[in-house]
Amino acid sequence: MPGPGFAVIDLETTGLFPGGHDRIVELAVVHVDDHGLITGRWETLLNPGRDLGPQQIHGIRSADILDAPSFAEVVPQLVELLAGRVPVSHNARFDSGFLFAELEAAGVELWQRPEFLCTMLLARDYLPGSGRALADCCDAFDIPLEGAHRASVDALATASLLSAYMAADPNTSLWFEALERASAFGWPPVPDVVVTHAWCARPEAVAEITAATFLERITRKLPEFAGPAEQSEYLAMLDRALIDRHISATEAHALVALAEELGxxxxxxxxxxxxxFDDLTAVAWADGELTEAELADLVAVADLLDIPTGAIGTATDASRWVAASASADSSAHRFALAPGDLVVLTGEMSLPRSAIELELVSRGYTPWPAVTKKVALVVAADPDSLSGKARKARDYGIPVVGESALWGLLGT
Known part of the structure; x- marks a missing residue:
């Protein structure tokens, strides 16, 4: 068989509609040679510049894609990986639609489009009577598929499925003719692009962000010129970040940037x-009692800020804090919504947006469609969301929290 072989492609996307608002958020390519042997694998997350859509399906967090390349940045290497090869996907209509839409949006003029092979459609010939889903086809050949809806996993499984088809029918003209067409196809020139982010695979494990993960990015300065005003500004941002007792990747970046800016x-x-932490402890003791809920809250904050274990023990010592708390501002570090406050929702929540809005109205708050400086809170499906609403909220210094944090603020 002529030509270098096949390029198996799998994508994860923000939705179902290419060429519009939906974008690719993860891409994987697996090379298969003309004998059906897997010869190479590549994968990357992509920053779509918008929210990530149904995250419960693809499992990608906004924190994962903050330093990922845009699609335009991967185009030069991607076209190299596809050149001269037969593109293959399981449900090629879906993947090719997104791929061509993204390529054209990135300035690649596809006057002609390469012809895809579809392992889902080929199942009619090689697996008659079987289901068409990738899992069904893989089961028929005993091909492992663990961690589906990760592009690299699905692409490798599809490549193995293609190899199984080829082994089952090595002499058919199908493979030869597809390779001939791919060899004759000429990819158009790729626009010049400044690449600022390398290909970035999805992390294997999700680690909670704490102060330890970003402190090393703050410069040691000798001497330091920052005074009380600058320190208060940092504390104010820290307070906003900890409303939901979670430090998002975006908030960690913002705290580092502010510390550097303020010197x-x-x-x-x-x-x-x-x-x-000490101020929060004083507030917790303001009524002369430290409840289990308040202690749990202090421990959560201590973990996030990497406060020494000994300080948590000290925080439980009533003799040290009751007197000090007498002058403490009981509202310090206690964000609360006030009646009539405007609340904006963004992203796909676990509940229908209409249901959340009804709950907000029943509690006396006002769901609002757009982010303005009058908005008190933005609730995002993912606190690191790149939606336009979330970005605008950060520009205005409006807190952005997750859905669970909203229920916490509402006391449900």
């Missing part, structure tokens, strides 16, 4: 984190 030293930031 705050790393050691000062550590001290500010301890000061924040």
């Amino acid at each position: 705050i030293d790393r050691s000062t930031v550590v001290g500010l984190h301890r000061r924040y």
Whole structure:
């Protein structure tokens, strides 16, 4: 058989409609030679510049794609991986539709389009009577498919399925003719693009972000010129970040950027984190009692800010804090919604948006369609969301929290 072989492609996307608002968020390519042997694998997350759509399906978090390349940045290498090869997908109509839409949006002029092979359609010939889903086809050949809806997993399974088809019918003209067409197809020139992000595979494990993950990015400064005003500004941003007792990747980036902008030293930031924790402890003791819920809250904040274990023990010592809390501002570090506050929702929540809006109205708050400076809170399906609403909220300094944090604020 002529030609280098096949390029098996799998994508994860924000939705079902290419060429419009939906985008590719993960891409994998697997090379298969003309004998059906797998010879190479590549994968990357992609930053779509918008929210990630049904995250419960593809499992990609906004934090994962903050440093991922855009589709335009991967086009040069992607076209190299496809050149001269037969493109293959399971449900090629879907994958090719998104791929061609993204290529054209990136400036690749596809006057002609390469012809895909579809392992789903080929199942009619090689697996008559079997289901058409990738899992069904893989089961028929005992091909492992663990972690489906990850592009690299699905692409490898599809490549193995293609190899099984080829082994079952090695002499058919189907493979030869497809390779001939691919060899004759000429990809158009690729526009020049400044590549600022390398290909970025999805992380294997999800680790919670704490202060330890971003403190090393804050410069040590000698001498430091930041004063009380700058420190208060940092504490205010920290307070917004901890409303939901979670530090998102976006919030970690913002805290580092603010510390650098204000000229705050790393050691000062550590001290500010301890000061924040001590103030929170004083507020918890303001009524002379530390409840289990308040202690759990202090432990959660201590874990996020990497407060020494000994400080948590000290926080339970009533003799140390009751007197100090007498002058504490009981509203400090306690974000709360006020009646009539405007609340904006963005992204696909676990509940229908209409149901959440009805709950907000029943509690006396006002669901709002757009982000303005008058909005009190933005609730996102993912706190690191790249939706236009979330980006605008961060520009205005409006807190962005997840859905679970909203229920916490509402006391449900």
